[in-house]
Amino acid sequence: MTQYQFSFRDDYSEGCHPAILRALQETTLVQQIGYGNDAYSIAAKNLIAAMMPGSNADIHFVSGGTQANLIVISAALRSFESVVSAQTGHINGHEAGAVEASGHRVEVVPVSDGKLDVSLISPLLRQVGNPSSTQPKMLYISNTTELGTVYNKHELAALSDFCRTHGWYLFLDGARLPSALAVDGNDLTLADIAELTDVFTIGGTKNGGLLGEAVVITHPRLKDGFIYHLKQNGALLAKGRVLGLQFRELFQDGLIVKLAADANERAMGIARAIEKLGYPFVVPPCSNQLFPVLPNRVIARLAAKYLFHTWQQVDGQHAAVRLVTSWATPVAACTQFIADLTDLTAAGQ
Known part of the structure; x- marks a missing residue:
């Protein structure tokens, strides 16, 4: 496994x-x-x-x-x-x-x-x-x-x-x-x-x-x-x-709403980083579910460390993925994901 x-x-x-x-x-x-x-x-x-x-x-x-x-x-x-x-x-x-x-x-x-x-x-x-x-x-x-x-x-x-x-x-x-x-x-x-x-x-x-x-x-x-x-x-x-x-x-x-607000906050932190890296979204992010469009090569590398859904293929080189945060998602996990995505983006430029 x-x-x-x-x-x-x-x-x-x-x-x-x-x-x-x-x-x-x-x-x-x-x-x-x-x-x-x-x-x-x-x-x-x-x-x-x-x-x-x-x-x-x-x-x-x-x-x-x-x-x-x-x-x-x-x-x-x-x-x-x-x-x-x-x-x-x-x-x-x-x-x-x-x-x-x-x-x-x-x-x-x-x-x-x-x-x-x-x-x-x-x-x-x-x-x-x-x-x-x-x-x-x-x-x-x-x-x-x-x-x-x-x-x-x-x-x-x-x-x-x-x-x-x-x-x-x-x-x-x-x-x-x-x-x-x-x-x-x-x-x-x-x-x-x-x-x-x-x-x-x-x-x-x-x-x-x-x-x-x-x-x-x-x-x-x-x-x-x-x-x-x-x-x-x-x-x-x-x-x-x-x-x-x-x-x-x-x-x-x-x-229950406080827990949801925490989940949303974690997701929006990731969303702001993704936007800063120049990646688009299927829909504008606002809650704890994110649907960024990433290069297939980046998705493959991220999938070696993280679990997420590949939502739909956008074209031959890009797909939309779904990232979801919860009430218990650690800030450290979000920070590490952003760092890994940043590194992979830089490596492909």
Whole structure:
């Protein structure tokens, strides 16, 4: 097996924040009611709800992002209804056809920056009322997107208005939502997202937790019977306390956003160095995912020391790679990566 110095492949390679381990150890012998009715889950839900005053949201904890996406979408849609996603969306290319396996089509829309807008999704209205076509009923977006880009309040409000005008549900996948909330210049709050969407998730797996996603439902129809969909799909854990305790710790004193801000800061330090070296990006960097375009020879040399994804080939001599930082990424690892990239760049000039 190839030895590497550090992994920039993803933001879930580490275990979890030490506060979670301490809490798990301190409470392990305390008896609790099962299936999410434990004191820790209730406390976590109250902490999240406090950030969305007046939303009257239902909050559930599940083990992972694919599970959350599958259950939300399959619970919301009838058999002939479909979900609209960016081509880069997680439900399209990264979940082994989980949504399609539930009997629902994913309507794919090409995008350049990972984000959908009204002009891109409006053509799908031509399918409405045609009995030969699936009927779009839900818009699925991610924040941050799979390309690390972020929706602002104006953009989300426009999508929300479109969905409400045409009777669609708006579902925001928040596997990296804390990163989006921590982006410099972000103007969205959790309360805004609760107001503008019908259902959204908050990721724990990629934001300092061992595992887990919070599903936040504001639309009354989507709330109805959702607990049964969780049970049918194996998502209602007997030891729901394990999920609830993690989210209690992550939402105490805003820890989850602080961890995301640390991840973003590490990434932006690398991004500034890459820009200084003259390399372009697939999309302008702003969060903890970076997509620089590098020469193939540089990529090959970096891959001898670091793990990362080669995202797409740009031309015969260059490819885009994905570099991801986490809450636990050491500054020293970022500094060394920058130094190695600088040396390789100089050697090729």
